[in-house]
Amino acid sequence: MKSSILYSLFFLQYVAAASDKPLKPCTIISPTNRFFDLNPIRRMPLKDGEKKAKGDSDGSWHAKGYDYGANFTLNFCGPVVEELHDVQDLDKNLWRNVSAFYEDGKKVYAIGLENTEPVFRGRKLILNYTGGSLCPSPKSKRDAPTILPREIIPSDPDDEDDKPSKKKPSGDKDKDKEDKTARRKTTVISLLCDSEPLAKTSVSFVAAVDSCTYFFEGRSPYACGGVHSAQQALSPGGVFGVIALIAILVYLAGGCVYQRTVMHQRGWRQLPNYAMWAGIWRFGADMFIILTSSCARFMPSRRGYSRVSLGHENGRRGRRNEDENRLIDNLDEEWDD
Known part of the structure; x- marks a missing residue:
């Protein structure tokens, strides 16, 4: 009985150790223990000499911007397939890591860098890209209201010393400047399950907040989840x-x-x-x-050897009979003499 308990504990420990293996990039397990793998919807560049498969679209995923004035190009869990140049406010070594961007005239604005770790917000599967181009300052917005400074009229000449200064300290200016430079464009993609038999993956633009945060909605059969096959170490x-x-x-x-x-x-x-x-x-x-x-x-082989042995025995029997007859004849002659 004790040995059966020990073997059972060993088996359970083996299964638990197999389930603790790290997940592959662009995969996640939901709070309800469903496994999601977004690697199949990631667009990859064609290798040298490789032909495009039938039904595949050229380049990355595209989303129409409608009233935003620009269309968007993005990819899932990886950089875009297109080769980018002169991306605004990004170092050249980061251009190959851009996962979402749009073009405004001849300028290219990145709205997020590569990220291979989707997350769950409740039951929503989210893919977040950060570190894009710099967000525009509030002064450059068309709808930003212009607020004039209010003039303070002193009631007493002695109160002039209490008048607040309109000039900000240099430290505050540097701080404001750092806050503005720290804000960069980000992208949030909410992935929804599309369980239709002939459903295909699609991405649509939802909204942009302050031209700094962009929201997209993706629908795909791969966002429905399934059973984690790697979790079950044994068939x-x-x-x-x-x-x-x-x-x-x-x-x-x-x-x-x-x-x-x-x-x-x-x-x-x-x-x-x-x-x-x-x-x-x-x-x-x-x-x-x-x-x-x-x-x-x-x-x-057995039959052949038996025949040879039988023939040999017959020959020996014949020679014995001749010897016996010869001996009898000799005895008869001696008896007659």
């Missing part, structure tokens, strides 16, 4: 085999202990149900002997 047949092996070990161990301690058996007789297994072994041995002996008669 159903393997699980059944492990259970059967544990049962056999428990049967042998328990039977040997019982036969040795209670029945005081020694040697092979310690095995549980020794008489039954011995009878099965003898039956199998007898059947093997019967089959091999019956098949041996049909072997040509």
